[in-house]
Amino acid sequence: MTVEPHPDLPPSLYKYCSQDAARAILSNQTLQFSRPGLFNDGFDLRIALAINIDEKAVIERALDQIYEGAYGPEPFLPGNKLGALLLLMRVFFRNKPEPDAFREAIRPAIEELIANRKNMLRQLCNELAAETAKFKVLCLSSSGTIAPMWGNYADNIHGAALHFAPREEDSLFLAARPVSYVDHDPILFDDQGFTDWLSGRRGLGDSDLLSQFLYTKTAEWAPEREWRIVAGNGWKPDDEREYVEFSTRDLEAVVFGFRSNATFRGEITKLVTERYPECRLREMRLADGQMTYEIVDL
Structure with missing residues (x-):
């Protein structure tokens, strides 16, 4: 079934990963959807109105x-x-x-x-909150150069960011919706x-109460520029995590953190070469003369 994308859906979505997570995602060709109780924000899907x-x-x-x-x-x-x-x-x-x-x-x-x-x-x-606590959510970002994300979710820049760009009509990523960040109760x-x-x-x-719960976070989290895909209770309602397959064509690039080692890069390069023929290998690095990161081709 074709999904109607959000009008502001960005052309690229990123999943910041530790080395172990990157290996697992690329080996299994799946992404983890989790219940909000496993997130690092205790207020996620528990907003006050x-x-x-x-x-x-x-x-x-x-x-x-x-x-x-x-x-x-x-x-x-x-x-x-x-x-x-x-x-x-x-x-x-x-x-x-x-x-x-x-x-x-x-x-x-x-x-x-x-x-x-x-x-x-x-x-x-x-x-x-009790209803949405059972939901399964995949969290992504619209940017691959967010310094705190590389530090918090990508092994302190030793990991990678997976760059997804939906190419299929039924792409999983077309269901992504933006998170709104607020400094007061909605x-x-x-x-x-x-x-x-x-x-x-x-x-x-x-009132679209469910959407407010699912796609609202406090302003402190705004730098993450989050987009999320919500799968309701998922396909296995009793499981806290589920692993959902994505199309190989939707993987645009693997972006290595500049601290990642040769062993990790070699393993990922082998996986990409064997399974993701349209995927590029790139690197996040310090931009010359600027206090920012940039992504370059390898």
């Missing part, structure tokens, strides 16, 4: 919208169970109550919902959004 509202304004607006939903002349599309109930009230309770009396009768329930929104959010985030609802939810016009499913 926020509801930033003006409480008084939301209460008054929600009361108005609930009355309009039950007794107003204009149609509306229900977004949750309350919305469906309000539509039923239009059918079975045709005698309109006095608006102010109606508002005051339901005001305590609305105020209680707003007062308890933090508990609601906490429960929602815990439920989403906003679930603003004033109008929360008002619509309280008055039955909007459901939690109208």
Whole structure:
């Protein structure tokens, strides 16, 4: 099945590897998808959501919208169970109550919902975290010259970065999506959004909560320039790791760290020559006169 790529999908994606990981990936022609509990970020797929509202304004607006939903002349599309109930009230309770009396009768329930929104959010985030904790994820980067990545994931520059460029219509890498980096909790609802939810016009499913969980990290991780491929629960839901085959044509290059030794380079060169005929061998090195890395052909 053809995957619709993200509109900003970069032409190249990189997997930083230790020497052992590079040998295993190239020998088996597979990449490891892992549960987030194995990642080095304890908050991965455990983000907190926020509801930033003006409480008084939301209460008054929600009361108005609930009355309009039950007794107003204009149609509306229900977004949750309350919305469906309000539509039923239009059918079975045709005698309109006095608006102010109606508002005051339901005001305590609305105020209680707003007062308890933090508990609601906490429960929602815990439920989403429990669901996504079973997901399998492959983490990649849009750049092959990130110094901390070479230090943290590539054996302190002794390892390699595998350079992938999707060439097949059904390439695994076409499913990659970018990670967003935030310095504050993502906003679930603003004033109008929360008002619509309280008055039955909007459901939690109208917000892409799952994507926020899967593709959001704190700003401290922004230098990684991460793209990730999410495989849901995977093909073997009980396993913490799964190994997924990729096309040999999608391996554009193996980029050696400049500290990698001759033995490692020889082993990888042999594997590439035998199994990846379209793959190039390259090296990451210090750029002349600059405090940056560059990648050059060998």
